[in-house]
Amino acid sequence: MKAVERMRLGKVAGLGCIACRLLGFSDTPAEIHHIRHGVGMGQRSSHFRAIPLCHAHHRGTQGIKIPSVHGTPDLFRKTFGTELELLNRVNELLGESRAA
Secondary structure (H helix, E strand, O other): OOHHHHHHHHHHHHOOOHHHHHOOOOOOOOEEEEOOOOOOOOOOOOOOOEEEEOHHHHHOOOHHHOOOOOOOHHHHHHHHOOHHHHHHHHHHHOOOOOOO
């Protein structure tokens, strides 16, 4: 991983969970979720196409009680928007240009 990618991911994680932020909570510890939209099977997404999500919103550690991108993707999209929409919000928070 290049230094610029590492720095970017640090900034993204530093925002806290974007889903929790939309619910009015700030500073929720986050892990990185790489957006897979538009990426071929078995290929890794760019570190510049990543959003911050807490364990519950990322992995679905709370079952169906909390919408998660991997556990309940349809409910997650309905509640928070698409991953690309969330990436655009993250980029705006970081003062960067929008995603495609």
